[in-house]
Amino acid sequence: MTMHPASRKANSTDRAGERGLAMILILAMVSIVTLISISLIGLMNTDVTHASVQYAVARSFYIAQAGLQEAEVQVSKASDPAAYRTPGEGVTVPYGGGQFTYWVDAGLGTPCGDGFVTLEALGQIAFLNRSIPARVRACGVPGTPFLAALFGVSRIQFEGASSRLYLAPYMVGTPGGGGSVGSFTEINFADTNVALNALSEVGSDTVTLRDGTFYDYQLFGFPLRPSYNANPAMDPAPWILSVAGDLIKAQPSTGGIPNRCGTQYACLNVGNDITDVASVPGLRTADYVRHAYVRAIREEILPQLSLSPDPYRAQAAQNTANAALNWIAGLKGKPDSSYTHLQFSQLMTYLAAHPEQPLQGTIFVDGTVEVLRNMTLGSASGNVTLAVAGDLIVDQDLSVTILHDLSTAAGRSTPGIVVFGLPQPDARSTAVCGGRRVNGSGRLVLCGGSKRRLTVDGLIYTADGMDIEPGAFVDQIGAMYHNNRGTSNSSFTTQDAALVLRFDPLALSVFGNGISILSWQQLH
Amino acid sequence: MRHPRAECGYVLADVLVGLVLLGLVILTVYRVYLPTFALSRSLNDRLGGQQDVRLAIDRVARHLHETTLAFGRFRVYPPKSGCTGPYDGCIGFVTARTPNCTGPFQLVDSAPHWQAVIYLWRDTGSNELRLRCDPSTTFPAAMWPATLDPYTVIGTNVVTASFSLEPAGSPTPTSIAIALEEQASTPARPTSQYQTAFFNETVFLPQNR
Numbered sequence: 160m161t162m163h164p165a166s167r168k169a170n171s172t173d174r175a176g177e178r179g180l181a182m183i184l185i186l187a188m189v190s191i192v193t194l195i196s197i198s199l200i201g202l203m204n205t206d207v208t209h210a211s212v213q214y215a216v217a218r219s220f221y222i223a224q225a226g227l228q229e230a231e232v233q234v235s236k237a238s239d240p241a242a243y244r245t246p247g248e249g250v251t252v253p254y255g256g257g258q259f260t261y262w263v264d265a266g267l268g269t270p271c272g273d274g275f276v277t278l279e280a281l282g283q284i285a286f287l288n289r290s291i292p293a294r295v296r297a298c299g300v301p302g303t304p305f306l307a308a309l310f311g312v313s314r315i316q317f318e319g320a321s322s323r324l325y326l327a328p329y330m331v332g333t334p335g336g337g338g339s340v341g342s343f344t345e346i347n348f349a350d351t352n353v354a355l356n357a358l359s360e361v362g363s364d365t366v367t368l369r370d371g372t373f374y375d376y377q378l379f380g381f382p383l384r385p386s387y388n389a390n391p392a393m394d395p396a397p398w399i400l401s402v403a404g405d406l407i408k409a410q411p412s413t414g415g416i417p418n419r420c421g422t423q424y425a426c427l428n429v430g431n432d433i434t435d436v437a438s439v440p441g442l443r444t445a446d447y448v449r450h451a452y453v454r455a456i457r458e459e460i461l462p463q464l465s466l467s468p469d470p471y472r473a474q475a476a477q478n479t480a481n482a483a484l485n486w487i488a489g490l491k492g493k494p495d496s497s498y499t500h501l502q503f504s505q506l507m508t509y510l511a512a513h514p515e516q517p518l519q520g521t522i523f524v525d526g527t528v529e530v531l532r533n534m535t536l537g538s539a540s541g542n543v544t545l546a547v548a549g550d551l552i553v554d555q556d557l558s559v560t561i562l563h564d565l566s567t568a569a570g571r572s573t574p575g576i577v578v579f580g581l582p583q584p585d586a587r588s589t590a591v592c593g594g595r596r597v598n599g600s601g602r603l604v605l606c607g608g609s610k611r612r613l614t615v616d617g618l619i620y621t622a623d624g625m626d627i628e629p630g631a632f633v634d635q636i637g638a639m640y641h642n643n644r645g646t647s648n649s650s651f652t653t654q655d656a657a658l659v660l661r662f663d664p665l666a667l668s669v670f671g672n673g674i675s676i677l678s679w680q681q682l683h
Numbered sequence: 684m685r686h687p688r689a690e691c692g693y694v695l696a697d698v699l700v701g702l703v704l705l706g707l708v709i710l711t712v713y714r715v716y717l718p719t720f721a722l723s724r725s726l727n728d729r730l731g732g733q734q735d736v737r738l739a740i741d742r743v744a745r746h747l748h749e750t751t752l753a754f755g756r757f758r759v760y761p762p763k764s765g766c767t768g769p770y771d772g773c774i775g776f777v778t779a780r781t782p783n784c785t786g787p788f789q790l791v792d793s794a795p796h797w798q799a800v801i802y803l804w805r806d807t808g809s810n811e812l813r814l815r816c817d818p819s820t821t822f823p824a825a826m827w828p829a830t831l832d833p834y835t836v837i838g839t840n841v842v843t844a845s846f847s848l849e850p851a852g853s854p855t856p857t858s859i860a861i862a863l864e865e866q867a868s869t870p871a872r873p874t875s876q877y878q879t880a881f882f883n884e885t886v887f888l889p890q891n892r
Contacts, residue, residue: 184701188708195716199723206727206734213737275793297890298793330792401755401822438854439754454754455855664793678795679890680779680788681745 208287215286219257219293220681226252226259226280227295234263234276235673240301241276249281257284271298274568274665276674279682294682300664304673305461307407308338308662311650312416312463313624313643314345319655320352325366326404327356327378329636329663337379337454338638338662341407342425342650343463344418348442351429354450356403360389366659368634369562369614378661379403391443399452400439404662406456408435411463424458464670465642466620468523468579471546472497475523484509484516500526500549507534518543526581527552527599535560542570544617546577550597556608563616565636571665575617575637578603580644593628593654600644605631607656618666624648629655637666732840732865732881739812739838740861740885746801747887749788750776752848752856756797757889758823759846759859765827766804772844773804774859775823779891784816795891797821802831805844812838812863842866842880849886860886 229252230245237243249260261280271277278297283290300306308326309315317324328336337356340346358364358376363384365372376384379402387399408424410416420426420435427436429446436442439456443449478496485493488509490502496518498506503524510516511532518536520543527549534557537543541562545551553559564570580601588596592606601622605613611631618637619625623644627633639660641650664675750757757776760766766773779789781798789796799818806813815831843864848856862884 180697180701184705184708187705188712191709192712199719202723202727206731209734213734213741216741271790271793298790300793328792336791336794399755401753457855677793678779678788678790680749 211286212291215284215291216293218255219282219284219291220295221282222255222257222259222284223280223282223293223295225254226261226282227278227297229259230261230263230278230280231297231299231674231676233261234278234299234301239671240674241668241671243276243301257282259283270296271678274571274668275299275677276301278676292683296680296682297676298678299674299676300668301674302668302671303664303675304464304667304670305341305407305459306339306662306664306667306675306677307341307638307640308404308660309639309651310341310407310409311624311641311643312343313641313646313648313650314347314652315340315342316345316347316349316649316652317353317355318349318652319629320350321655322350322353322653323357323657324353324355324653325375325378325659327659327661328380329661336662337403338660339404339407340453341405341409341459341461343409343411343416343461344643344650345420345426345428346406346408347427348429348446348448348451351447352450353448356452357389357450358399358402358452359384360450366657368659369560378659389449391440391449400454403452403454406442406453407461408456408458409461410458412460413463427456462672464640464672465622466574466577466579466669468546468548468577471521471544471577471579472523472548474521474544475546478520478522480519481522484518487516496520497523498525500524500528503528504531507532510534510536517541520544521546524548527597530554530557530559533558537562540564542573544574544577546579548579549581549599550601551576551578551603552591552597553603553605553611553613555592555606556610557606558610558612558614560612560614561616562614565616565663568665571617571637571663572668573617574620574666574669575615575635576603576619578621578623580622584644593626595626595628600646600648601642602626602648604628605633605656607631617663618669620669621650624650624652627653627656627658631656633658633660635659636661637663640667640670729881733883735838735840736863736865736881736883739841739863740883742837743801743803743814743861744885744887746778746780746784747776747859747861748890749780749795750778750801750889751795751891752859752889753892754854755822757848757859758825759848760827764825765829769807770827771805771807772846773802773827774846775800775802775827776889777801777821777823778816781818784818800824802828803846804831805841810839810841810866811836812841812844838863838865840866858886858888860884 234240234243245263245265247265249262251260259280259282264277267277276299282293326338364375410424415423418426419433422435475497476495479494481496482494488506514535517538523546525548528547529552543561561575563573578601581599584600585598588598590596595604603621603625605627607628607630609630614634616636619639621641624641760773777797778784778799778801779795779797780786784799800823802815813834814837815834841863845862847860849858849860865881
């Protein structure tokens with residue numbers, strides 16, 4: 160069939176009039192598709208942005224944590240950690256696609272308190288033309304590589320059924336924060352009835368300290384006697400454990416020290432058993448040390464510490480604050496505070512009769528000191544450090560008092576007693592009280608007796624350990640570190656004696672090594 | 684001579700045919716995009732769910748970083764300790780922030796001065812993740828408390844919650860693992876294969892002793 164020419168012409172004219180309709184359709188379709196696509200992309204973009212913001216926030220937090228770690232490392236590496244400071248603007252380091260800035264006590268005020276170091280770090284991540292920050296803060300004790308109230312390189316031994324030990328927090332403000340006991344070799348409960356942090360288990364128990372008589376639970380911050388089940392078989396892990404410190408089975412960073420149990424870390428054992436006790440319930444229940452309350456038992460690699468007598472000898476040689484007292488005591492013409500043991504004996508004789516005239520600063524004694532009279536070295540505002548290059552023997556029924564001004568960081572970090580021993584200990588040992596034998600290796604022996612009392616502030620350091628004989632009472636605010644000179648001596652032995660040690664971390668800062676973090680918080 | 688009136692019906696037919704064709708085209712495009720819409724909705728739900736869970740965890744992250752795992756200061760409550768019935772995934776831990784567990788971090792001699800206990804749990808009836816600040820004590824109760832009012836809702840549509848100390852069974856745990864499962868509030872089309880439940884597990888290392 161053929162179309163009439165006129166009709167074909169008309170048809171051609173119609174199509175010419177319809178030109179553009181297809182374009183409109185295509186444009187409409189393209190518009191719809193584009194709108195849908197844009198909507199989808201927008202939706203997903205919003206979600207991806209949300210997720211990315213979260214990711215950036217997490218990254219900035221961990222970058223801030225890295226900054227804090229870096230600040231810790233720098234303080235630890237410093238020759239004097241207590242003096243280390245960053246510039247006011249902090250130290251900024253690019254890290255992990257962002258950057259951190261850390262401050263050490265620079266422009267931060269003293270949020271952590273006098274004597275402590277404040278570390279702060281700001282982590283930042285750039286995201287969507289803005290910076291996403293996270294800021295964290297830590298408080299630490301500079302110069303203190305680890306936190307332990309009582310630490311022995313050699314064995315720590317608790318003997319006698321009537322031994323009472325309280326390792327309490329320094330500040331009585333809140334339950335918790337008790338001091339830890341640690342050793343590189345062995346912690347031995349020779350008697351299963353030793354009471355360690357046993358807070359008024361049956362009745363209300365009191366302790367008489369230099370600042371008053373307290374219920375033992377008050378030392379740990381409880382205003383009232385805490386109610387807990389003291390029977391370890393019924394409740395092997397009462398909540399009261401959490402206010403105490405830990406037992407630290409330590410290993411020196413230079414390698415393990417052999418012990419009776421054959422373990423790499425220090426061994427915790429009971430009686431003559433050489434089986435290493437692994438857990439607190441095991442200690443309290445299986446091994447029947449039911450009056451021992453500790454928070455946890457942990458293994459840790461720690462640096463071995465020591466003090467040198469030389470700085471103390473030099474400080475005493477330059478300490479002329481006792482020149483007038485020397486003169487009165489009969490040591491005419493002696494301006495310094497470095498004594499032979501005979502000179503110091505003469506000085507002690509005078510001080511026993513005149514306890515109102517305290518010594519000041521660092522006192523260094525060459526040779527073994529045997530305390531024969533009650534002795535007060537420094538009052539509550541004192542700053543005495545008694546350094547002995549020999550042994551220090553405190554005879555029966557005597558009291559020794561060395562107090563510091565604990566309202567200042569300097570007073571808290573000043574050592575109380577440091578016993579270095581003779582450069583070459585005697586080949587023959589001498590018997591002292593309780594059958595203990597000493598040879599000038601650097602031991603501190605507290606002979607027994609109901610009137611025996613040692614009241615000390617700051618660190619007690621010995622080169623070769625400490626013995627506390629039956630009936631003695633130790634009232635200390637500070638910490639103890641007992642070294643070993645390669646002898647078979649225990650680092651710390653207490654027998655039927657009482658020890659109240661309120662742990663002050665600042666007392667350990669005298670080691671001038673590392674930093675221990677006490678608290679951590681996230682500022683934003 | 685042309686007759687415009689005679690062409691009117693023709694143009695109408697053209698428009699109708701065009702509209703039908705347009706409808707067919709849009710329908711085809713819609714069919715083509717149907718899986719994309721489902722995917723979009725699923726993605727949206729998933730991201731929204733993840734976002735909700737992340738926000739819930741963010742709301743407790745600082746508390747968990749700042750707390751301690753010291754014995755007696757942090758408790759995970761199993762069903763036998765009372766975390767049963769309306770309660771699921773129950774933990775209690777201390778905070779040094781006051782007042783209302785949100786103020787400044789308190790220190791005593793540079794160490795944390797614990798001020799209150801935070802209880803965190805999932806309410807099985809409402810699927811809410813709830814938080815209660817109890818300033819009357821600094822030790823989480825040995826048994827899960829019977830009453831926990833008032834509380835704050837920090838997450839919704841949480842269908843399971845579990846908390847575990849790690850390493851598992853250790854007397855001295857070092858971290859707390861939080862696993863939350865959130866159910867999308869608008870489930871995807873039944874015909875789609877996309878998931879509607881979303882998991883988030885985060886491990887926190889409390890920084891204080």
